[in-house]
Amino acid sequence: MRPSGSDLRLLQVFDAVVRNGSFSAAEAELNLSQSTISNHMTALEQRLGVTLCQRGRRGFRLTEQGQRVHEAACRLESSLLDFSADVGALRGKLAGELRLGILDAVAEDPGNRLPEALALFKSLAPEVKILIAQERPQDLQQKILDGTYHCGIGVSITAVEGVEEMPLHEEAHGLYCGQSHPLFQVPDDQITSDTIRAMPFVQRGYWRKEDKQQHGPGRIEATVFQIEPQLLLIRSGSYLGFLPHHYAAKWCATGKLRHLVPDHFGYACRFILMSAKDARRTQVVSTFLESVEKTWFLHEKVAY
Template sequence: AVANGRSLVGIGVSRHHIRGLNYTALHNETNFLYCAVGHPLFECDDKQINELIKEAEVITSNYMRDKESRNDGLNYQNSAVAYHDEGIAHLILSGEFIGYLPDHYAQFWVDKGIFKAIQPSKYHYDIPVVLITSKTNASSPLANAMIDEIKRCYAV
């Protein structure tokens, strides 16, 4: 929306930069690989994980938190595709899929004992959360105040 001028400010995850936009890193979002109650990986012991994970159906996203950004050895051949964290979470909740989610997003289900991170020391990655502004489109005083406040809050 910032690229086409519909919005003056954006916040999102991004490793790919579009010409004409400014990107200011705010913080990193940690993503872990999760399964849910009912999935074979949820209750298995450590000896079984390596075999079961090779056969697991993995959810991929259509945006940049995707398999090409990781070299994790998971089977992405017959995977589901989701467009948002909500879709990934619902597919994980089915007990049929595993997938990466931001830790803060998955924490609700982890606290309830419904989600479990799979080998978190091995299956995790960080992605930058960025403030996005246009290099060419004029900003409003309100947008400038918001940008300044966001930068102040994140000490950037």
């Protein structure tokens, strides 16, 4: 099918329902009644010839076809926004949308220059809308490749074909325990590697085998994919785990966490700017990349 203007409106309604998780939850965003939303969904299903979702007592649930249609609709919306950016550039105006993926627990990182980069970008492109979403590290690369995001700022896990990486800064991590953990009151000089190995440990689910060997000194009994869940498990007093120093600092200051044996356990995590290698870049994306490079590298550039 070749989408018409009315099809695009139906797809926007569908997207709002998916993002909000139900017809009722999408009412406020769409400013439409549930019955009108239901009629729009029925019209879209008839137009496409597939069932997009199951709705009833058990709630709203996408079908497999619905999931694929929603993914295609998101790609279409991204392409339309990029088209707007291209047309704006022809008129000498930066317009459209910049979509950026980031990780959690980065706002307090002193090495993170994203606020300065966004300020510079906004001064150069005041009419561009900015969408920033938090992602798991292992999902960020794929969503850059499929066009969900123009760029991502995250950690270097495994090189992926088609993703270009620009080194930004390093984030220092240390080993921490909560105040009710058995080691909280034990002096560092009495904590050995064998002591640590005997303790339950929380790992990051995206660590490679070599990362686990290097950063998993204890018995792995819990897995997380983001920093905040890891903090919760460490604060429970039941697990040891690594945290960024900048993120743990306020909890250490209040006595809720302790940094263990800092001279022996710790590592640096490399942050990078990721973008799709072969994707045609709009002027909006190029301007953002230039803004990042200018703000990060006004400071001393880290050699890798």
